[in-house]
Amino acid sequence: MTDYDVIVIGGGHAGCEAAAASARLGARTALVTMRADRLGTLSCNPSIGGIGKGHLVRELDVFDGLMARAADSAAIHYRMLNRSKGPAVRGPRVQADRKLYAAAIQSMLRATSGLSIVEDSADRLLIEGGVPSGVELAGGTRLAARAVVIASGTFLGGKIFRGEETETGGRVGEGAALTLAAQLRDLGLAVSRLKTGTPPRLDGRTIDWARLEYQASDSEHWSFSALPSSRQPQIACAITRTTPRTHDIIRSGLDRSPLFSGAIEGQGPRYCPSIEDKIHRFADRESHQIFLEPEGLDDPTVYPNGISTSLPVDIQTALIASIPGLEQCRITQPGYAVEYDHVDPRGLDSHLQLRAIPGSYLAGQINGTTGYEEAAAQGLVAGLSAGAAAMGQTPARFDRTSSYIGVMIDDLTLQGVTEPYRMLTARAEHRLYMRADNAIARLGDCARGSGAVSPARAEIIERHCGSKADAEKQLSEGDDGQELVARGIAPHVAAEVVADALYRPYVQRQAIEIERRQRDSGITLGSIDYRRVAGLSNEMIERLSRAQPTSLGDAARIRGITPAALTAILVAARSA
């Protein structure tokens, strides 16, 4: 039996980051994937980043995560979202060439020492004495490990819907992890269904580009990673919109949509609704915008962002033909919805470890999130935690007061999810401090302490903090950064220092809140049987028991927990 420290199941964004992070710590790591050639696939839109999401990518990069570097080397269109708004909500976003992106991820994985890629289907978690001892593959082969990360994405019990058609699978044309799904249910984990969707893909050679409005790539150069990378040629995107006729066509097909017929029981993301959902919910809007995003430099495929759908193929064909510029357009692959299992993330601790099976970790869509960036960030956390646990080290810890990663982990593990969780800057109380431009300053020390960064990265962190301190000393009142740049300070450092100064009064006020929160965090709760605490409602007992808050401060953040309940919990904790 082959022996590893850590096994990662799943080769999506969460799995790749988890495997790479674990291996960077020095743990002997296996990445089990059904298709090694699909590692790093962008299953849905060919873009990385955005508002909130871009913050996550920059944070990942500080820990030598893969996503930022792969996005930089595959970017064919750059756009800094919210450029006209404050720096704290600016969201770096790129469109990536799909093939280049996957190639970049695969080459980084191959170059990671101590990481083996195992092409097989992971059927079963081997559990001995309540902790994982390895993984059994579809052929019966067993791999041993001290820690296992499950990052199965939409493949866990995945089922694809398109009109009246259904098929089993996490991505069209690929299989699903059904036995593993059944095992997780059997282990007594709280499993429920969520759904997500993707639009039809178009043949760009059949689009009438001349009639469309263009959106050029940013002229200013910026990148996700602090490490240098090659730069691809830039291409423009085009914008078109739905018409009243498009809406009529969609309405005519609603009764055949699995979303409306009740075939899909899982809740979809409110933030990324299907086009049929948009037409249904915002009936008064005459038109919806569609961004036509090329999927690659040498690939004619175009991703029409804004019309995710699971309508039958004939309706999809008709609706595309009703859109200006797409009248003659050929669909290369119809859109579909996918429904999949997710595990209630309240069963996880702040290292994404399953409390019920210590040594096993969950990351990505299995925890009820949506989005590549959310998945990758969880992969980093789970990989660092599993690797550190297998190596007997203390894992890095992410706090909601200093990182979006921390916000997401805290939200997931304390509140759980009722719809696919997407990162939004509104989720971060401290967003004026947690900007995409200051990730190194926020997390540099934590990253270096985690043991997961290369010497080159450590040097970049140190150099950046040094030049930032230098720039801070030179910053004069009223300087918008130009004076600093004139004195030889790098423009991105000058911008960061100016943004710090802009928000300083607010950030200082928030520091008081953080201190107050930490006071509450100092009151540890341990394991309390909430059923025995007098005065708690059944709903509170359910929420507290699921989330098992470790401190009074955590308990206070759980929705619906009242002051009287907190006092009762405090008294129970002290008398325990």
Place this chain on the structure above:
Amino acid sequence: MQRFCREDAPGTIYALSSGAPPAAIAIVRISGPEAGAVLCALAGALPVPRRATLRHLHDAAGARLDQALLLWFPGPSTATGEDLAELHLHGGRAVVRAVLDAIGALPGCRMAEPGEFTRRALLNGRIDLAQAEGLADLLEAESEQARIAALRMAEGGLSRRIGDWRTRLVALAAEIEAALEFGEELDDEALLPPAFDRALAVLHEEIADILRAPSAERLRDGFRVVIAGPANSGKSTLINALAEREVAIATPIPGTTRDSLEAPIAIGGTALLLTDTAGLRETSDVVEAIGVDRARAVIESADLVIWLGAIEDAPPRSVSVHGRNDIPGREATPSGYALGLSALTGQGMTALRDLIAAAASAEIRSDSLALNIRQRALLVDAERALAGTMTESDPLLQAEHLRAGRAAFDAVVGRADVEAVLDGLFARFCLGK
């Protein structure tokens, strides 16, 4: 602020647990690990547990402070669950001050926060939450208005109001957040709907209006009635008559009252705080001059001033009263005065009481929610946050102001901050309980 429930040392706390001096006796309580050491330092040696012992108290320099009755309760079977000591002192202000100062100078000792003795009792399992709240209720509600306001609060009047405000504020915040998160995806030019500014202003005004009502402390401590006038105009005699006890020393000598004296009384179910002041006059006496300055400050903060001087000198918010009409030549009340009276004969006193009661009940609106200091401070935060939103143009900073406002609402009903929640409960206790 040091907290008992955290890892760091709980510390030893002390406070005057009886009413404000001067009084016949004053009881000082000391609770915590150093309570025994405090007794040793002050009285030489620990007395026999749970038995009253008479001892002389000395400070660190050896100066004698008082002769006191000591009680020593070793923990944990005590009211607070910790080592506990009580000193029954002579109730003069100087004695109490000196003993408190001497304890405060000892290592590990600090003045208790309001409610901290009860808080320790709760956290050490000596009483449960219901008992703690019952105690708080018992200690409060001295007047009919306070009782009604407290009742309205208990029935959730404030929570409902806050709930409504919070819902509206969240709706406003959601507009801004949508613009921040999805402004790039939505092609609408106008970021915020036209009704946004108006809805914001209406919400702000409602909160500002609530803040104009008197506070719970005001209801509980009473409507502040200040008796003022020139030296020797009969102020002290009048306060003694109103209080029906000897609050102030009344003599025919001008300048007898040199400091402001307070006396809580109730008239017709309304709690009042009567304050006697030094007579307003030019004086070369340094102490009396300080008293006169204090009198002016007290008059400033009064809800109602009973003015015993000349009409033309009457301060704002005052009623002019023609006093001492028992003195020959002062029998007739000159025009312009609200009434004439004699504190000695009692003539006109009923009319004065009615006048005070009417002024007090006009001030205290019957529909108001009585906010305590904590709630008021948080609503002031919320009000400022909304005002900040109205003057800010950057949507991101507007959102930050609204977030602060929401946090303030949450803190009022105790959603967010545990420490604040506990403080909220225990702030209801008087110091030393």
